[in-house]
Amino acid sequence: MLGKNVQVSLLFLLFTINFINCLVVCQQNACDIVKCKAPEECTGPNQDLRKGGYCNCCTVCYTTLEENEKCPTFVTIGGPPPTIGCGEGLKCIGGKCKKPKAPSD
Template sequence: MLKFLICFSLSLVVSEAIQCLPNQCAMVRCAAVTQDTCNGVIVPNGGFCGCCDSCKEMLIEGAYCGSTFLLGMPSNSQCGDGLHCDTHTMRCVSKTARETQTGPCAAAHQQYLATKQQNGGFGLLGAVEPLCDENGFYQSKQCEGSVCTCVSKQGKNILDYRADIWRSNDMDCQCARDQQEYMDTGLIGRFFYCTPNGNYQNHQCLGSVCHCIDNRGQMLGTKTVNIGDLDKLNC
């Protein structure tokens, strides 16, 4: 009986807490909210019943976001830019993570975030956050320690294409990825001219005829030269 009375009383408190009277704000004295006192963003009229400005903490990816309202009071936090609160995990996740939960990289990334959360925001020693594309597969370049390598969509290293991390700014691994996917088809006859870091070279030769190519292996312009005059191509 006592438990029932407590629950009933709490329900009355909640019902009263979420009701905003027409003259509610006239009875409220607002405290000043400034950027000096707010470690987040200031929401105009974001407080209870819209009477006062409020300060919202911007949560980072992986942070708990399950607390939305308490006795009718608006939440004092929200997921940061580019993130939303996943209703299944109650964690802040990116749009990509939500839409591509079945991809091999997306699954590995979710596991990484879960482990990091369990360890108080710190990843396991040696654990590297995987970089995923918009479809949940691994991005072609993955870095660990001081080395970046080219990988397949499933995250496996492609041959020995790599570069020191401080020399990897322009590393896109497009040639290495295209070469691997072509080899996976079982076809033969196409040659790939890749640099050691997995990018396309600035030229390609078919037989004895060479021409300039872009960073996706597509021909640039119409000029061709004999392979013996490659230095005259000026790609």
């Protein structure tokens, strides 16, 4: 088994590589090498076509969630942008789209 210092060093190295990858990946001509698939049918409620996928090079079907609908509670770092999210003025709180509470004065 690896020692604790080695484990921490490997974890730090992994996060550093991921961070650098996020900074370097989307260069000016990144979309020249991306092959996009046609978006799936996008006619459901609260769906519209938006830029997304790798470096926002492709058109994806995005679903806007309404208040109290279930929402994804995790964010992937370095992955493609999400294709689902809470509508305007809402935030994903406890797994549901809700209006954030106003800060106390």
